[in-house]
Amino acid sequence: MSEAFKLGDLVWAKMKGFSPWPGRVAIPTPELKPPKKAMNVQCIYFFGTNNYAWIEDNNIKPYQEYKEQLIKSCKTAAFKEAVNQIEEFIVNPEKFGDLDDHALNAEEEFDKLKDVLEEEESSQEEKAAEEAEAAPSEPAAKKKSATPKVKPIKRSSSAGIKGTPRKKTKSSLSRSYTDIDVGNEKPSMLNHSFSKKSSLLNRPSNILTPDTPPLDLENVSETLLEKNIKASQMKFGFLGLGIMGSGIVKNLLNSGHKVVVWNRTAAKCKDFEKVGATIAVTPCDVVEEADITFSCVADPQAAKEMVFGNCGVLHCPSLESKGYVEMTSIDADTSHDIVEAISGKGGRYLEAQIQGSKTQAEEGTLIILAAGDRSLFDDCQSCFKAMSKNSFYLGSDIGNASKMNSVLQVVGGVSLAALAEGLALADRAGLNQADLLDVLALTPLASPHLILKGRAMIESSYSTHQPLMHMQKDLKLALGLGDALEQSLPLSATTNEIFKHAKRLGYANHDVAAVYIRARF
Template identity: 60%
Template sequence: MSETYKVGDLVWAKMKGFSPWPGRVSNPSKDLKKPSHSKKSPIYCIFFFGTNNYGWIEESNMKSYREHKETCMKLNKSAAFKDAIEAIEEFIAKGQVFEDGLDPDSLFDRLKEESIVVEKKTPKITKPRKETPKAKRMDTSVERRPAKKPRRESSASNSNRMGSPSPTLNHSSPSPPRKSTSTLLDRPANIARPVTPPLDVETLSQTLKEKNILPSNLKFGFLGLGIMGSGIVKNLINSGHSVIVWNRTQEKCQDFVKAGAEQGLTPSDVVLAADITFSCVADPQAAKDMVFGNCGVLTEISPEKGYVEMTGIDAETSQDIAEAINTKGGRYLEAQVQGSKTHAQEGTLVILAAGDRSLFDECQSCFEAMGKNSFYLGEVGNASKMNLVLQLMAGVTLAGLAESMALADRAGLQQKDVLEVLELTSLACPAILDKGRAIIEGGFPTQLPLQHMQKDLRLSLGMSDQLEQPLPLAAAANEVYKHAKRLGYGEHDASAVYIRARF
C-alpha cells in the first residue's frame, strides 16, 4: 500500500543514482513545471534541505524522515550531506513543521518577497503580476514577515554555508541535491582545500630518533618548501645537518630559520653558500626556471659544487639540467622520491637516484634522514623513468579505486563496508586503504596533490610516445584526473579524483 504524503511532511527523497537526501514535501512554484509522468506512483515536489533546490520525486522513492532517519543518515558521509542534516534538524528544533502541512514562511514566499524588492529597485523588471489567489496568500505572508525574521536569517545562513550564489538561481531547477550549483561536489571553486596544520619543525619524529644519523660536515642548500620540501628540510635540520633554505614565498622560511636553518635571498645565494644544493619544486618547468632563470642555480654553480634535483620531472628535463650543471664544472644527481607528505615528515621516503656517484655517496646522511632506503640507478634519466613507472601504477590504481567506490555508492552499497572487506583481501595495502578512507570522508586533505599525480601521468604518456609503448589505461586515467583538476580539485589530495569518477 503506497504511503500518502501531504505538504510539509519531512521525508527522505531519492533521485536515481543518488543516496537519499533530507527534504520536505512542498507546493511547486509556477516556474517549476511538473514533468510528464506515465507511471502509477504519485509524484511530489520536494524541497531539498542544505541546497535550497526543488525536484519532482515519485512516492516510491520517498520515505518518512523520522522513521528512516537512523538508516539513511549512514548512507552518505559528504560535507554537503552533513550540512543538509544540520539544516533539517535545525528546522525541526525550531518547530517549523505545522500539523496542517502548511509552512507560511516557505522558500517560495521568501522568493516572492525578494522578487518584489528587486522589482522595486530594478527598472528592467516591468512585467505586471497577475492577482491570483496564490499571489494574495503570498502577499499575506509578506505582511506577517516581521514575526518570522529569525527564520529567514536562519535559512539565509544555511544557503550561505553551502556556497549558494542566490536562492533565485536555485529554485527554478528541479535538479537533485548533489547536482545543484551549491553542492560540495559540483561547485569545487567554492570549496576551500582543507587547512593544512602548521608543520612542527622542531619536533623529531620517532622514526628519525631511531635512525641515529651521523650528519655530514658539508653545508646543504634546499630550494622549495612545499608539501614535500618542508618535511624533508625538517628532517635534515633535526638530524644535525647545516641547511640554508630558500622559497618563493619567503614567509615559509621563518619557522625553519627559528629551528636553526639559514635563509638565502635568491637560489643563486643558496648555491653560493652551500656545498650541495637540493631542489624540490612543482614541475619540470619550475625546475628549469630554478636552474636557468634570473638569479638561478647556474649563476653560482662552480666546480665541485653539487646539485640534486628532487622535483618529479621527465628524463629529458633532467638530462638538460645535468648538461648545464656539468658544463660549468658542477656535479649533478637526480633524486626522485616515492611517498607522500606524511612520509616526507616522518622520514620514510624511498629515494631513486641517478647521475654522479660521488655526489650520491656524499648525500647518504641526508638520504638517511629523508627516507628509509635509497637506490642508485646509474646514468641520468634512469631515476626519472623509474619514478614515472611507479607513479603510473599509483595513478591508474587510484583511478580504479575511485571508480569502484563510485559504483558501490551507485549500487546502494555502503562504502565503509567495501573498504572493510577490501582490508581482508590480498588487494589490501596502506595506499589503497588510506585513499579509500579519504574518499569516504570526502574532505581530501592533501597528501599528494592531484595536479602532481596528473602531471606524472602526463609525463609517463610522453615517455610512452617516445618509446611507442601503448598505455591505454594510463591515457584514460589521465583524462579523469584532468577533469577533476579542471573542476578545481588540483590542490586537493589525489583521492579527489573520486569527484570525477562519481559524477
C-alpha cells in the same frame, strides 16, 4: 499531464541515471544555459550537492505529496543528508541564505550594502559621542572621534541619472551547475559552504582549500632517532619548502646537517631559521653558499626556473666542485636540459626522484630513486639516510630515475582511481563502505596506502598529503613518456582524465583521495 511549478517550490527531481532527489525550483545561474530542445523544463537546486540543473516537468514531483513514497528510493548516506537539508530548510530557511542570490541586481545589492555600512558608521559615531560625554573632560584635540565622518557618496543611478550599463562577467568564484555533482554526494562543511548572508564583497567559495596541520619543526621523529645518523660536514642548500620540502629540510636539520634554504614565499623560511637554517635571498645565493643544493619544487617548469630563471643557478659565476640534486618530479627531457646546463659550468648533477607523501617526508621514510653522478650520490648519503628508508642508484644515465618514478606513479594513480570507483559502486549498491575496506585489508590486494586513502574517501577528509594536481601532473608525464616510446597506455590515459576532471571540480590542492569526488559524479 505535468503539474505547473513556480519559483521556490520544494520538489523531487529525477535526472537520468539517478534516484529522485530533493530540490527546489530556482532561478538558473548565469553559467547554466537553457536546453535547446526541451520546452517544459525547470531549473532545480539540489540539496546536498548544492548544484543546479534543468529538469523536465514530467520528472518533477511535489516534495510533500511524494515524500513518503520517494524517501525510500535511495539508501545512501548522501541521499539521507540531502533529505535532512531540505527538512532543515523547511524549518529554518534563513540558515541557507538566499539560494537565488546569483540573480540579484548588482546595483540593488550595492545600495543595500552601502546602507548597511552607513548605519554601522552612524552607530559607531553615536557610541563614541556617548563615551565622550561619560569620560572626564580632556583637551579639545582628544574629543574628536577617532573615525572621521565620511560624507556618503551618492551613486548616479540613485540621483536619477542613467548610469553606464555594466557588462556581466563570470566570477571566478561562481560554481559550475551544468549537472548534478554526484561526486559531492557526501557534503561536508570542510569542503563546501552555505552562505547565511550574501554580499558583493563576500561571496562564499564552493570548494574550500583543506586545512593542513602546521609542521612541528622541533619534534624529532622516532624513526630519525633510530637511524643514528652521522651528518656530513658539507653545507647543503635547499630550494622549495612546500609539502615535501618542508618535511625533508626538517629531518636534515634535526639530523645535524647545515642547511641554507630558499622559498618563493620568503615568510616560510622564518620558521626554519629559528631551528638552525640559514636563509638565502635567491636560488643563486643558495648554490654559492652550499656545497650541494637540492631542489624540490612543484613541476618541471618550476624546476627549470630554478636553473634558467632570473637569479637562478646559472647566474652563479662557476659551479666547479658544486653538486645539484633535482628532487622535483620531472620528465627525462627536462632532466637532460638541466644536466647540460649544470655540467656546462663544471657542476655535478643527480636526479633524485622521491616516492612518498607528506607523512613520509616528515617521518624520514621516503624512497629515493637516483640517477646521474655516482660521486654526488655517495656525497648525499647522510642526507638520503635522514630523508628516506632506502635510496636506489639506477645508473649514470640521466632520465632513469624520472622514468622509474613515472612508472610507479602510473601504478599508484590507477590504483587510487580503481579504489574510488569501487567505493562509489559499493555505496550505490547499498553496501557499507567501511566493511569493504575491512574485507580488502584481509585480501592479497591489501595495501596500507590504499586502506588509508580509502578511509579518507569515506570520511571526505582531504587534508593534503599528496596534492591531487601533482598526481595528475605525474600521469601526464607518464603519458608523454609512453608517446615517445610508442607504448599504449589506455588505463593511464583514462585515469589522467579522471584526475583532470577532479581538478576542474575544484580539488586540485586537495589530497589525491579527493579523486573519489569524480568517481561519485
